[in-house]
Amino acid sequence: MIKKVLIGIVCGAAVLTVGILIGHFGITKGGSSGPSWVEDVAKDVDQSLIEKFLSEVDNIQIQENLRELTKVPHMATTAGDEQTVQFMLKRWQDAETGLDDAWREEYLVYLSFPDPKNPNKVTVGDPSDTVLHAIREKEKTYNPEEDDPAVVQPYAAYSPAGHPKGKLVYANQGKPSDYQVLNQTVDLRGTIAITRYGGAGRGAKAINAAPYGVIGVLVYTDPLDINDGLMSDINETYPHSWYLPPSGVERGSFNVQFGDMLTPYLAAKEDTYRIPAEDITGIPPIPIQPIGFEDAYILICDVKLDIFNYEEVKNSSNVMGIIRGSVEPDRYVIYGNHRDSWVHGAIDPSSGTSVMLELTRVLGRMVKQGQWRPRRSIIFGSWGAEEFGLIGSAEYTEQYFAKLSERTVAYINVDIAVFANATLSASGMPSVQNIIFTAAKQVDAPGLVSTSVYDNWIKYSNRTSPAHGVIPRIGYLTGAGSDYAAFAHYLGITSMDISYTYDRSKTNARIYPAYHTAYDTFNYASKFIDPGFLSHQAIARTAGNVLIQLADSLVLPLNCSDYAETLEDYLKTAVSLYEEKLESRKISMGKNRGAGDATMQRDTSVRAINDQLMLLDRAFLDPLAFPDKYAYRHVIWASSSAGQPTFPGLADAFANADLSGQSSDWNKVHYHLSVASQAIEGAAQTLVDLSDLP
Amino acid sequence: MIKKVLIGIVCGAAVLTVGILIGHFGITKGGSSGPSWVEDVAKDVDQSLIEKFLSEVDNIQIQENLRELTKVPHMATTAGDEQTVQFMLKRWQDAETGLDDAWREEYLVYLSFPDPKNPNKVTVGDPSDTVLHAIREKEKTYNPEEDDPAVVQPYAAYSPAGHPKGKLVYANQGKPSDYQVLNQTVDLRGTIAITRYGGAGRGAKAINAAPYGVIGVLVYTDPLDINDGLMSDINETYPHSWYLPPSGVERGSFNVQFGDMLTPYLAAKEDTYRIPAEDITGIPPIPIQPIGFEDAYILICDVKLDIFNYEEVKNSSNVMGIIRGSVEPDRYVIYGNHRDSWVHGAIDPSSGTSVMLELTRVLGRMVKQGQWRPRRSIIFGSWGAEEFGLIGSAEYTEQYFAKLSERTVAYINVDIAVFANATLSASGMPSVQNIIFTAAKQVDAPGLVSTSVYDNWIKYSNRTSPAHGVIPRIGYLTGAGSDYAAFAHYLGITSMDISYTYDRSKTNARIYPAYHTAYDTFNYASKFIDPGFLSHQAIARTAGNVLIQLADSLVLPLNCSDYAETLEDYLKTAVSLYEEKLESRKISMGKNRGAGDATMQRDTSVRAINDQLMLLDRAFLDPLAFPDKYAYRHVIWASSSAGQPTFPGLADAFANADLSGQSSDWNKVHYHLSVASQAIEGAAQTLVDLSDLP
Missing domain, CATH: 1.20.930.40 (Transferrin receptor-like, dimerisation domain)
Structure with missing residues (x-):
């Protein structure tokens, strides 16, 4: 067939x-x-414009963007988030380096928070309920910014509140097979499962557990998965290296679906119909809480979870900015990244936002000075509430479904711009492979002499194509790991995701170790991820080049x-x-x-x-x-x-x-x-x- | 909101x-x-071309098309149907008056037929099972063509086979409310319900009955609904008038959904997955059989149904013909009608097919002679198996979903071209109102002097529009009465349905009386519906004019x-x-x-x-x-x-x-x-x- x-x-x-x-x-x-x-x-891409763009993208500008964006924690819908909204608007409405137009688009979305007055607790007790050990409620601080009162307590967003108490059992990664195997030898009813990150989605660790009678779940970050085994904060982990300190905890959203869960397929506006919260699927049916490996290593006996999370419908903003097309204003190239973080989010997502702001500064100035106007329109999206399930981008695609479906040429996502500074990494529909290659060949690899981003990339990750021979390998966009999901999977728009990443011969870290912790700060980014911001600059140049070519090519590349x-x-x-x-x-x-x-x-x-x-x-x-x-x-x-x-x-x-x-x-x-x-x-x-x- | x-x-x-x-x-x-x-x-509509087209549309050509198309019964997938496929292909492939290209597109679709060896029976018996009356198995014949052995026995397509026997109860139109009311005074369990056509869909009459324990349903055509009360074939009904003879039976498809029911949303090709037949929804759960009012009036006592219908997956053909566009070959105006009938189908659907063939003759010759080529492409569809549930058109839209969705400008449906010869009737999305008006103003009303189709229409049916004042009323395309359904409701393509119809001050007939009976013949059409074929000509001119304007206008009208x-x-x-x-x-x-x-x-x-x-x-x-x-x-x-x-x-x-x-x-x-x-x-x-x- x-x-x-x-x-x-x-x-x-x-x-x-x-x-x-x-x-x-x-x-x-x-x-x-x-x-x-x-x-x-008949207007086509102007190569001299590409050269001008590449030369003007400035690493120090990116560094300063990041410093500004990460001054305070900016979790979705908090005061810190609003500060970044204002900052984006100020930049995109700037008379000299702003865009044609920029505005805020608000949605009322269903979020989940820990209760500041009743912090979530995990305690170890003996049979007489004497507390033998209480898990730390905040991460240990090494720098003043980690002490900001706006640092949210580690928690599992969308975990139900509850107070389960039971014997602790180790359930590996919380996969269906993990519980199945465990259930053959242990009666899981009434137990608390402790799992490690990886292998299964966050929410899945609790969803998979509940059918066996498990009443609560803990999830910790294993040093083998994140720190190449290193565990000591005396000399091995941050602030001595990029590795996660023992008390670091990965926060996260524990829902399975993306978009606002009360308004599936509908934009979450004020009047919009909301399903009853009890009809939501794909969230943990039992309390779950993330912890650090410091605590994970000493847990014994009975464990009690006191989870006080609560849900609330809150106003979340996307910030939108546009450059109108000259020949085909009704054809859109969309470039986006989320703005909200869990804490300071220097890498996730502010590395990407800093890159986006540098792109818009250079392109905005060309437009303001009358040196350039793209053939097609460009839309920049600074999405809100991504960390809670790609909410801002999903609501945007629901609200403008028809228009975006009919007119969008491609979506470029740069979320975490730099995981590490070894090599380019890209995923996308196969039709974008060539344009990414073209762009990467025109950009110098950071820190290397006479080597393009492309030439460096092909050394780290390659495959043999029947048509092209040996070429860098681009990945498939099969998941929902960032805001490309609604564009790729819901609208069917040709999409791509671009970043700089690891040398896998040097680390097995599942992801950069400070991911979703209080240590993901400007200090961390500038000391351990990309000192000098040259990898950020390379991403800005590569992704910006892709953007210009998609916007200006006579025939779409x-x-x-x-x-x-x-x-x-x-x-x-x-x-x-x-x-x-x-x-x-x-x-x-x-x-x-x-x-x-x-x-x-x-x-x-x-x-x-x-x-x-x-x-x-x-x-x-x-x-x-x-x-x-x-x-x-x-x-x-x-x-x-x-x-x-x-x-x-x-x-x-x-x-x-x-x-x-x-x-x-x-x-x-x-x-x-x-x-x-x-x-x-x-x-x-x-x-x-x-x-x-x- | x-x-x-x-x-x-x-x-x-x-x-x-x-x-x-x-x-x-x-x-x-x-x-x-x-x-x-x-x-x-910049090419736009050429008014002299419109005039040439209107003058060349010939009523006698339409009459001869109809004569040829209705020589034999051509129920879907029968030998007669294949004869019409060959005829369409010959005409559309003609070197002088054919189209750019024409071909057959086949689907394997799930149909329902009476068993020629075991005709369905409805008998009235006394308690000792003596047959007091047997309902006629074939309609009475007045002309040789009605005697054609290919005339299918009246039956309800998709009625299950079965042999229910029970007391007869009159259930009005078989609506939910009819059974509800009846159930308050009569125990419906084990009864056979007799219903009249109208008020509820065909299949619904049985679907609504089953929950009350009804075991079989008869449906007849009431003379008040179809014949303005006339009943005698001595001097009142066909062949003396257009009215239905006492033995006439309306056949029909008794399913609720449209398209091939074994392959929902998938084109019914050989390898295509087919759902199990028991998973089909929207078909009668109990046997049902249509009868004439002659028999309906004498039914008493116990009634027994012997229904031998069977289902079969058969090859059904669409015949497709195209004229390629000169400037925008990738923009399509689609014009279609089904080809299959229940018996000879002179009105339903061959009136529409005859009109379509005349359109293609005139346009085809202009193209072959190099006088014209439309700006956009035109696709003509002669759909198969419409009578069984709009199957040919639905499968076509499933097979070419993306291409048709992306590129189709509008769909024009002319099924029954002429119900009667009083006035134009049109339904469609409101955006087509203006183009139909424009076309209708350029066509002379049949049989009237110095009066346009538009001027005549506005006298029969009008409304006051805030923007336009008094204008003819066009209907809404809210149902699935003909092949526009898949285009309008599934693809969301701007669609319209055009015909000539009744003077409602002269008849209350629910539809033209010979509808779906053995009397819907060339003889009937040419004697009682449109002698001289001038209303057919007016429809060919009006619909053809709409087609040309949609295909040629610089800005879509x-x-x-x-x-x-x-x-x-x-x-x-x-x-x-x-x-x-x-x-x-x-x-x-x-x-x-x-x-x-x-x-x-x-x-x-x-x-x-x-x-x-x-x-x-x-x-x-x-x-x-x-x-x-x-x-x-x-x-x-x-x-x-x-x-x-x-x-x-x-x-x-x-x-x-x-x-x-x-x-x-x-x-x-x-x-x-x-x-x-x-x-x-x-x-x-x-x-x-x-x-x-x-």
Whole structure:
């Protein structure tokens, strides 16, 4: 059904056309034979502008942005958050380096906080309820900023309040299999499970536990997972290195779905209908609390959790800024990052926000000085309440669903701009691979002589492509790790996520160690993550270059034959994993269909070609394919638990049917095969010659 | 929330723009200052072409088309159906009057037939099972064609086979309220209900009956509903008039959903996953059979049904034909009608097919002779298996979902072209009102001197519009009565349905009396419906004119301020019906929001404006708003049982909550208010100034 289907002809047309168009529109370049708007229509990327942009992006500006953004903790909807809103607005409304327009967009969203008057407690008692040990309520401080009263107590957002008490059992990572194995030897009823971060989502550790009768969950950060085993704050951990001090606790949002949970698919405005809170799915059914490894190592006996979290609907702001397009104002390139942090958030997210502000400063000034105006419109989004479940970006996509779906060319996400300063890292739809490569080749690698970001990258992470040979490996955007999720999975907009990251030969840290802790400060970032801010500068240059090229190119630089290459890989994986079993059940994976050659007709306009490219990902959407997964509609990139690099619906349905053996489950495999097949054929149909009618 | 919301600015931009564009593109008209493709881009409707088209549309050609199409019964997937496929292909592939290309598109679809070897029986017996009366198995014949062995026995498609026997009870129209009332005085368990056509959908008459224990249903055509009370075939009914003979039986499909029921949302191709037949919803749970009023009037005592219907997956063909666009080949105007009938189907659907063939003959010749090529592409669809539930058109929209969604400008449906010859009748999205008016003003009314179709129409059906004064009334496309359903409700494509119809002062017939009977023949059509075929000609001219204008206009002739007028009416109705009760439940219907003035920037291209217009209806889609209604996604036009001319989801939710009083039902009212509000705001957002960014 899918096999060797139309993938072969995917995007022959668009590729062919670039050449034709360049000839076609070339007639007006430098001449004066046509009306002036013909020149506008034929406007393409100006390489001297790229050079000017790259030279003006300044590392010290980024450093100062970060210093300003991280003065105080700025958790979503707090006074510190409002301070960053004002700062963004001031910068984007600046007369000399601001944007065409900037404003605040507010949503009333459902958040969860610890109660400052009743801090959450975890205590160890003996059978007579004598408290033998109380877990620390705040992280140990090494620098004054960590002492800010606005530092929120470590907590699990959306954990219910409650006071469970029970014997402690170690449940590894809190995966379904962890509890299953444990349950074979231990009666889990009435116990408190202690788990370590990783392996399963935060909320999943509690959701997986509850069916076994577990009444509370602790989650700690294991030094092996985050600190390459180092544990001592006398000389090994921060402030001596980037490693997490023993008392550091990773905060986080413990919900599974993204977007405001009271208003699924609707923008969370004042009048909007809100579902009853008891109808929310995907949140912990039992209290859960994160702790540091210092405390995790001494827990014994009975443990009591006193969790006082409460929920509240609060006003959260996105800050929006725009540069209007000159030729196609109704085509949008969106660049975004969240603004809210858990504490000071120097890396997460302020590294990305500092980079965004430097981009807008350089581009804004060019616009204000009349040196440049992009062909297409650029929208900058500083999203609110990401840490609570990508809320600001999700609400934005719900509110402007139709307009964004119809007109958005691509979304660029730069959240944590610099995890570490070894190499570029990028994920995205395969069609953006080429434009990221192009941009990365034009940027110098930080701290290296005569080496481009691209040349450095290919040394750290590469693969062999049938079409291109050895190239850097870009990842798949299959999860919901940052604000690209609503753009990629809900709207079906071609998206990418860009950062600088680790040398994996030097650390096994699951993520940078101060992640979501009180130690994620300007001091930490400037001392241990990117002294000199050269990696930040490289990200600003690379991502900004991608942005300019997407906004200015005559023909959109999205390469759909690279998409086809990935789909072929998906298909090969599916055939090798599933074909035999499916054939034994008389479910056919497909038949050969002829691949046609596409020839363009000359009258085709550049806008028509660009529409084909812009709408390619939209063609993969199926709003009914994953009814249980909030906002996942993209048949190729939806999240999957099967862990196979192939069609996610098919992979999950197969894993499920293979386990249960039930024929209704095999029907679902066949169903997802049809869904994927129809989506791919439908997408391919949008890419063939424009005069080829359905 | 909805109240006085952005409706005010809906489409200010597009309206303003027409003038600007005409000035903008005018520079190239008649001059040679620009490259030749500039002239193509600025190409607009040629009025002399319209005149040529109107003069060449020939009533006798339509008559001969109809004669050929109705030679034999052509029920879906029968030999007669294949004969019409061949005929369409021959005509559309003709070297002199054919189209650019034409082909067959096949689907394997789930149909239901009576068993020719075991005809369905309805018998009246006494308690000892002696047969007192057997209902006729075939209609009485008056002309040789009605004797064709291919005339299918009257039956209810998708009625289960079965042999129920019980006391007959009269259940009026088989509405829920009919059974409810009846159940208060009669024990319905084990009875056979006899119902008359009308009031409830065909399948609903059995679906509504089953919960009361009814074991079988008969449905007859009441002479008061169809024949203005006339009953005698000696001198009153066909062949003496257009009225239905006593033995005439209306066949029909008794399913509620449309499209192939085994492959919801998937094109019914060979490999496609099919749901188990027992999972189909919306079909009669008990046997049901249609009968004529001759038999209905003599039924007494116990009645036995012997229904031998069976289901089968069969190959059904759409025939597709295209004319490629010259300037915008990737913009489609689709014109369609189904091809399959229940018997000879001279009116339903061959009147429409004959009209379509005349359109394609005239347009095809212009193209073949090089006199014309439309600006946009035109797709003609001759759909298969409509009578079984709009199957051919629904499968087509499923197969080409993305491509059609992205590129289709409008869908024109002409199914029964002529119900009667009094006046034009049209339904559609309000944005098509103006183009239908324009076309109807250019066509002479059949049989009248110096009177246009428009002038005649306004006498029969009119309303007063705040913007336009007294104008003909066009209906809403809220149901699924013909093949526009999948285009309007599933794809959200601006659609219309056009026909010639009754003088309601002369007949109360529910529909033309031979509808779905063996008497719907060429003889019937040419003698009683449209002698001389002048009304057919008027429909060919009017619908063809609409088609040409949609295909050739520089700026799409879709008027969104007329859409706004209807939305205002919807809103007024909603406020007057619901506001008081909603406010008492603290659900706000909205607040005033400022209406901005839209100003266009000159660089805006005609394609960008047209995209706004083309995609307006797409912006109203919400695939999750009506989870129980197959393929209904259009928030404004979805079917509704509340019978109020306002937002359908809101109206149904309100009726339900008002009845139950449950707070969860009032929540659903609030939810649908939010859904409608967000859809309207989202649509309005797509219509404001193109440089106005979200």
